[in-house]
Every structure is written in structure tokens, then in C-alpha cells.
Amino acid sequence: MRAVVRWWLGGRVRGVLSAALVLVLAGAGLVGYRLMGFGGGHSCAPPLELRLLTDPDLESTVRAAADAYLTSDANTTGHGCRRTGITVYSAGASSAVTALRQQTDAWQEPREEDTNPQRDIGPQPDVWIPASITDVARVTTDQTDRTFAELRPDAEPFVYSPVVLAVPQNIAGAALGERIGLPLSRLITNLKQQDRTAGVLRADPEVTDSALLATIGLYGGGATDPRGAEQSVRPTGPPSPTAADLLCALPGDRAADGRTAALVPEFLLRSGVGCARTTRVPRSAEYPVDVPALTPTFVRVHWEGGDRDETDREDAVSRFHQWLTGKDGLAAFTRAGFRSASSPGHPLLDAEHPGTGVLRDPGPLPGAAGQTAMDTVLERYRSANGPGRVLYLLDSSGSMNTRWPGPSGGPGILKQSLGGLGGRDEYGVWAVHGTTGDRYETLLSFGPHRRGDAERVIDTRARVRDAEADPHAALLAALDDMARRGTDDERPQLIVFITDDEDDNRLTGKNLGQVLERAGTAKVPVDMVSLVSGGCDKGRPDARIADASHGRCLDASDDLGTGLHDEVARVGTGED
Template sequence: MIDTGDTDTSSNGSSSGNGNGNGGNGRETARPIVSILVALFTGAGISLQQLSTGQPASFARWAMLIGGSLIGGLGGLFAAGLFESLLQWFGQVLGKFRSILRWRALFVGVLCLVALAAGYAVKPAIDSFERWIHGCPRPAGVRVLTSQEQLDAVRQLADAYESATAAANHGCPTAELYVYAARPADARDAIGSGWSNDALGQIGPRPDVWLPDSTADIDAARDAAAKFAVPVPIAEQRIIAASPIVLGVPAAAVPGDLADRREDLTWKQLWDEVTRRGWDVLRPDPSVSGAGALATTVLYDRTHVDGPAARTVEQRIERSLDAGGFPLGDSTELLCRKRAEDPHRAAVLTTEQALVRYNQGLDCGFDQGRPGSEASLVAFYPTDTAGADHPLARLGWDTTAAPSTAAAKDLEGWLGRDEGKRALVRAALRPPPLFDVAEPLTERFGAHAGIAFERRPPPGDLIRTTLQRYAQARRPGRVLLALDVSGSMQTLADGRRTRYEVAASGVGRALDLMSGRDEFGLRVFPADGRGTGSRDIVPLGRADVPISGVPRAKAAIDALGQVRPAGNTPLLPTIADGVRDAAAGKDEQIAGLVVLTDGSDTSGTDPSSVDAQVRGKGVRVFVIAIGEASCGAFALKDITAHTGGACYDADPGAIGDILQDLFGLLWGGEPGNGT
């Protein structure tokens, strides 16, 4: 009995021990698995909470915040209250499936990979669902200011950048670039003055990014800021590309003995060839064009032009502009006119970028296609040429929103990466050195891919000195201003003043730009209340010659104060008569007729007959259309374009600015001497 009891006791003890041993082994085996699960739950919860940093702004972020909190709490619950129960449960399971779980390391690894993959897939899946329900979220808006000459090229870059952000964000762009333009001088003054209300009305909203033609513009803006005693709003700047100043010669006009020397001549040697061969040469106007200012500086400096020599250079350019009826404007306006009609096949002094884009058939707002092989331009690269370096300036206004700032920084970074540099090349710009260029900067489009040049623009002091020399060398103006005084000019323009009063005020501002060498006359139409004809209230004459002892500018302002608008609008006869009278000046003058009107012609004159009368008379016709007037009516665009002028549809508030711009182009010499 004792032996049997001993045996039973031993057996019971052994059975109990085995059971405890199996349970203990199962618990110990399960412990790392449960620990991993707890770590996965807690880590996943923390990760999802981090993804929703800040106040959730969308359904997806609310879902991540709530889901992450629940998962993190569940992990903590497992660790704090259910750990032992889980150990016991897994011990029992492992006891039954011991043979299967011999591969537990592989199982745990697969489980971790599945959890990791799920973690990567959660946000894209939620974002895809949200895009399917609501569409793409609104991208951050970035305002980009550039010059008129760069407008189309920068829009091309903007499209490439927006496409790049969309490709990296499941088809949804993260930024939307609003690209707009201003003349270089206007942009410099606006940024340097802190973007006043005048700049807001004339140009537009404060930009987040400024893409000027060269660092000379940024230096001028800093000088303007010092003058206005305001902080310079430039937060960061960098050079993103460059384009050399070249002479573009029509392919059919390139002589054989120069064809292989396109990169071997200095500017002095090249200009001597231009003079010897009697080539016509065009150049953007330096007063409105960054490319024109840089080209004039390079030409004057490298050919050692002094006062008399500058006049000789300008005479050649002026004759070429007049012969083809070319506008007084920037490189885009000049080359678009050349593409439409240039029987003289003039050479063009401009940037390589403008030349290449001309050969591509770009920048004119309508599809004309590429010019023919004979009309396409071939670039001559003087060995001592300089370039327009193209900077990006990120602006830091106090009111700049954080999303716009982040998007502007991303744009800046993108333009410095290979993808952005390739986009710059496609816009016919050369990124910083050590980046290979390709089409369109190739012989196919008149360029040479491997050219070397000085990438920095001339110093700011040299540019200013050159522009002063240019102002002294350019020919004086002979300008007749014809002002509509029909009854409709009594209509209120701004709630306080009539259209006529606004126009008279704009004329007064523009007269301050006259030099003593300029000639000016003021004419009104209709001549009287019957609504026919026109009459002079200030006859054409030199600005420094008084009228009855009164300075001519003051006499004009006084005469405007005596006019009372009434009658109809004999617009087309006034244009025909004005061109005839303005053409009666000297050869060494630039003649212009500036017409300001608020209505359509009431005379019944055939527009085509007026177009025929004004062509080839050497007088540029400019029309400012306000109110009910339109540049599309009576073929005003054709009449003005065929004379090298232009037609402007304008608000009454913009009259003064347009007149100042026009008279700045037409009048020569130093302003302020005509009173």
C-alpha cells in the first residue's frame, strides 16, 4: 500500500509537473510574439498620430487621428491588462500547433512585413478615396512676377513645374502658379517701394517669386529700397540660368566668309562687318526692355562708343526700325512683327533665348509656325559678349501665407534639380555650368550648344551710364496728341471726374517727360459742337519755344481747361489728317500720332482707305481706346500696327500711365527741359 501510494503520488506529481512544464514552455514561447504584437500596435498608433500633426484639415487626417488613438490605446491595454491572458492563450495554441509554429520566426517576419506594408498603404489609400470622393485638394497658390519678354517662357516653366508636382502626388498638383508681367523699371520700383497701392493697381498683387531678366534688376530694386527707406523684401535669391547677348542674322543673309566665324569675332569686329556690309539692325528699346538695355550696354562698351559714335549706332538702328515699320518695344514685340513681315531681312541684337524661341515659332500668342529656313536667324556669338543671368528672388512679404512660402521654396529647389534644369533648357535658357544642354539650343534653331560666354551682366553703374548716353544719342520726338472731346467724354470715369478730366490730367503728367529738343502739338476732335473735323489748341513746335510768352507745356494744360466736350467722334479723319501733319517734320525726328478716344468713328470713313493713307508716311500711330471704344473696331489694330504703332484698350484710370510710357518711347533727350 505504501509502495502504491508512493507511486500514485509520484505519478500525480509527475503529471502535474508535465502540465505545468508544458504551460510554462508555451508561455515562454508566446512571450516574444505577444511582445512584438504589442510593439506593433503601439508603434502603429504613434505613427498614425504623427501623420495627423496639427489640427486635422480633411476627412483622411481625422480618420488617421481617431484610428491612431484607438490602436495606440488598444496596444496599451494589451500591455497593461491582457498580457498574462494573452500569454496563457498563446501557450495553449502553441501547445497544439507546435509543429506548425516551428517556423515562428518566418511567421513573425511576414507579419511585420504585412504590418509595414499596411502602414505605407494606409495614407495613399485614404488619399485616393478622398480624391475619388472630393477631387484633388486645392493647390497652394504662388504668384510669379516676370518681365513681358519672359512671360511666355515662364508660363512654360510653370506648366512643367505643376505637372511635376502632380506626377509626384498621384495626379494632384501641389502648387498653382499665377504668372504675370511688368516692365523691368516698373517691377524694380514696385518691389523697392514695398509694393504700394499704385503698384497694386498697375501691376497686380504682391508676388511670392520674382523672375527678372538679370541681377541688374535686383540691384536696382535694392537701390530703390534704399531711396524709399524701406526693407528689401528679398528673402533669398539664386541664379537659375543665363542667356548670352547675340546678333541674329537671317540665314539667307549670312555671307560665306562669315559663316564659319560666328564664334571668332569680337563685338568690335562684328559691328565693323555690319557697317561695311550695310546691314539693317534691330534692337529692343532699352527704355522698356531688359534685353535691350543689356544689348546696348554690351555693344557700346565692347565697341568703345563715345557720344558721336553712339549717335551713329542709333541712326543705323532707327533707320532699320522705320524701314520695316517695327514697333518701339521689347524683343517679343519686335520679333513678332519681324515674323509677320520683314522684307528687309534685318539682323537683330537680342538674347540667344529670344532668337531661339523666334526660330521655334513661339511667344506671339498665335500659331504661325516656324519661320522659313531663309528667314530664320543664325546667332553670332562675339568672343567678348556677356549674358543676361536669370535670377530667382523669393520675396518675403509680411502677409505671405505659409503654404505659398513652402510652395515658392519648392519651386526654387525644383529649378535647381535636373528635372527643373531640363525645363529651363526647353525654355531656351542655359542652366548653371556643368549641365549639358540640348534642343532647342542647337544648330537646328540657330544656336550653338557648346558656346562659352561671360554669364554675369555688365555692372549696374555701366548700365546706367549707357542708358544716359543712349538718351542723349537718340533722336528727338515730334508728337501730335489728338484728344477726343465728343459729348461722351463727359461721362463720369471714377465717380468724381469725367473721362475728359482724367485724360487731361494724364496729358499733364506725360508732358513732364519732354526734353527741350522735342516737338509737341495738341489737337482736339471734333472741331466744334457740330461733330466734324479737328482743330489745334497748341500747334506743333519745339518744347522749349513758348507760346505768347507761356511755356508750351503750361499753354497746353491751360488750353485743355477751356475745352467743353460736345458733339460726335470723327475718329478716322482725325487719324488721317494727324499723320499728314506729323510727317512734315525733319528726317532726324521720330514722328508719332497719339489718339485718345472713347467712341467709335461717326464720320462714315472707310477704314481701309485710312489704312492706305497712313502707311509708309514715317509716322507711328498709337490709339488709346477707353469707354465704348475698342481696338477691334474699324480695324484700329491694323491701322496702328502697319505704322509701327499700337492700339491699347484701357481703363480711364490707366490713361496717365499709358501716355507716360508712349511719350517715354517717342520723346528723346533728358526729360524735364521742355517747360
């Protein structure tokens, strides 16, 4: 939830002012889109302002439609005056559902700092357009008794878009049968067969419905371990908030762009996103049969106590609804690449211009998600994403002597990463040294710790030993230890090994094979942190272990302090 609030309050330009300012300025007709002139010699009164909340993935298209409506004949009086203004804004999809289900009283009158939808989402909406019609049932089922908003949804969605696996064309399936009629797991398996280094990314399921729907497919209807599924789509750094942000970020690494598939709404392959359009790797859509589709739906929101201008407001909403769901309103969705929600087979609204990589007729397409499926997968996603467990292995062999002191030394890098862990996370530190008997020593016992206490223990107890290290034995022990800890839950886990690679001679042949095999089956990512340049070069033990475990390899060519902190923060619940 904190991540969603930070996304909303961050630097992203929003389509809405602060809630208090909106309410003040709306009465003056100064918010959103407003009429600046006169009509037929008549002075135009300030238009009534409607507030429209939508899913972040839909925001740009909904805003384009609202822009067109504002100057349309349907929104103009006989004197040439504008009837209605519209403020379009978006908020995290899970936050919107929670607020409409449980927090409508706080939305009207916030009483607590921690629960303030006006701040975290925006003003009370007159219209809500969720990306899935199922969101309406999620709100109205088990809704709190103290509810001050009544939802009046349309019976059916007004447009449709499947969630697709957008695969770089150079590694996409060539035959039609490789792109349609298969579950997501099979599509990903085929992708890996095309390119062993290929990966899959998905946006944040807390922020957009498209990412949450993709997660239903990733978890395979409950058959797949969520923790393992999350590891398979684990980005470097925090997940992109929206599908458009994800597609914008990929061209930042040309090599990664060419081997990374993205789970995104199909319409983005037609309309694209406002960044790097000419440099992005072209992608082909593959259509998983087990990922529910986007089904945007028009929902009127009636607020208790909002009867001062109730008649005028309801009339304004009805006028906009009639226009939006008709030919003129659907034009924006046609240009964006959406499909028909009502016609058999869900044909593209603009079949003449399908967009690069899009199939005009991909065969039978999935319907909307079930309410239970969305709520269950969100709960499992949250469980698989915190609080976390981290086991640090700190190479304490004699060769580490020159790479020990200061913030760039082994203990210093470890301590920097503790900022990614919170009070509910569990972690421990092993000192790795010795080639006989026990190959490690517990510096910090496994459990929750206050950061200051943990740092003092490390400062006091961590030291270089007059001995070599056995990374083979230490890694096997760590993988076994973490596998046992994760038996009864789906919490995220991570092993971090900080080393100078001087003892890699014990990570060759059979020894390396054993570690790679265990890393591939333990379902615990291993981040290898090499304090020397080239430690993560292709074929090196560190790189192979990280790859086998779905972890990350960092070496001296990276910013080790920041990089490891970000890795740990993806598992933990820390604030900095």
C-alpha cells in the same frame, strides 16, 4: 515709363488678373491654375496660390515650367490633391526693378494715382525671376528706407542664354571667326560690309533685360555717343516691347526681314516665337563679346505683414524652387534652347538639337552685367530718348501752291505731326524760299510750345512765296543749327523737310555731295517728306539724304500724316 505702362495695360493677353481681383479670388482658389477634382475620395481644399513675376522675354518658358509643375508628383498630395497653384505674369523689367527698389509701400497700399504697382505691374510677387541676376543688386543697392519686401535670391542663376546678333543667313558671316570673339560694333560693321542697306533692330530696353543688355554693347562701354547709337537701331514706329515681338514683326516686310539683324536672346533661335514660323528669314547667331548674357535667377520675395500663411507660403515656394531648378523643372528651359548656368563653357542643355543658326560651342561667353553698367546705360538711353528737338523745314516756294491747302498739304501734315511732341520738347519751323541771301525764314522760333499756339502761328504766318527754293543751302544750315544745339547733351534730335521736290535741281552733283557728307557726320536724322509720288525712289536725293542721316523718307505713296506723326513721336514726348 508711360510706354511701359501702356504696353502692360494694352491688348496683350496677360497671365494675371487685376491685382484686386487676384487677391479676392486667390482666397477662393479660383485664380491661375486650380484643381477641379477630388483625390482618393477626399475633397481637395483650394490650393495655395503663388504669384510669380518674371521678365517678358522669359514669360512663356516660365509659364510652361509652371504648367508642368502643377500636375507633377512634387505638387500632388498623397490624396491626389494639388498643393499649390501658380499665377505667372510679367511686367517691364525697368518698372519691376523700380517698384521693388522704391515702391513696395505703394505696392501694398497704393496712395497716389501716379504710383500704383498693383495696377502697372500686378500683384505682390512671392517669386521673382528676373532675366539678369544683376537686377537683384540693382534693387537692394540704395533701396528706399520704407521697404516692405525682402529679397532672398539664390546665389547663382539656374539657366543661361547669351544675347546674340541674329543675322539673316544670306548676309551672315561665313567663317567662325566672323561670328565669335568680336565686339558688337565690329559685328555690325561686318554686316554693313556684306550689305550696305542692312540694319539692326533691338527691342525696348525699358521692357526687357535682353534689350538693355544689348544696349550696353551698342554704347560700347561709354565710348559711343548714345544718340548716334540709338539712330543706328531706330525702327519705323515705336520699338517692339520684347524680342519675340520684334522677331514676329520682321516678316511683315519680306524685303526688310532679309536685310535686318536683330539683337535677341539666343534661345529664341531654338524655340522660336508663335508667329510666322514658316515665313521668317532663317538667321545665324553671332556672339558679341561685350554684350552681357541673360542669367535668370530664382528670388524669393518676403513681404512684411504677410505672416498669416507665412509658413505654408514659404514651404510652397521652397517646393517649387527645388523642382524648378532640378531636372524636371529645367526640362522646359531645355526645350526652349537655354544653356547651363553652372557648367564650364555654358553648354546647351540640349546639345543634340541646337536650333537653326546656333553654335554648340561659340567659345568663351560673356558673364552677367555689372550693376553700374545696367543703371548707367538705362539712364543714358532715357537721356537719348527725350525730351527731343525737332526742326521743321517747310518748302514755301511758288510750286507748293497746289500742295498747300488742307490736311494733306504741307502745313497740314506738319500740324498733324505736332501731336507727337509734348510740353518739354523743343521745336521750330523754317519757311524755305529764296535762292540768294537767307534761304529760309523763321516762322516759329525754336523752343517749347503749346500745340495750339504753334498751330496758330503756322496758320497765320505760313504762306507760299513767289520764289524758288534752295534745299541744298537750307539743309546745310539746318544740320549745322541742330549739331550746335546737341553739343552738350544726348537728347534725340530730328530735322523734317517737307517739299514737293520741284527744286531738286539744286540737290545734284557737288551740292548733293555736300549735304550727304554733312548728314553723315552731324548725327541728326533727316526725315525727307515728299508730297509727290516717287520722291523716295532709290537713288533720288530725298532717299539718299534720309539714308545718309539714318532718317526716313516718306512720299505720296505713304500715309504722310500718320507716318510723319509716328516719326516725330519717336523723338518727342507727346501723348497722341
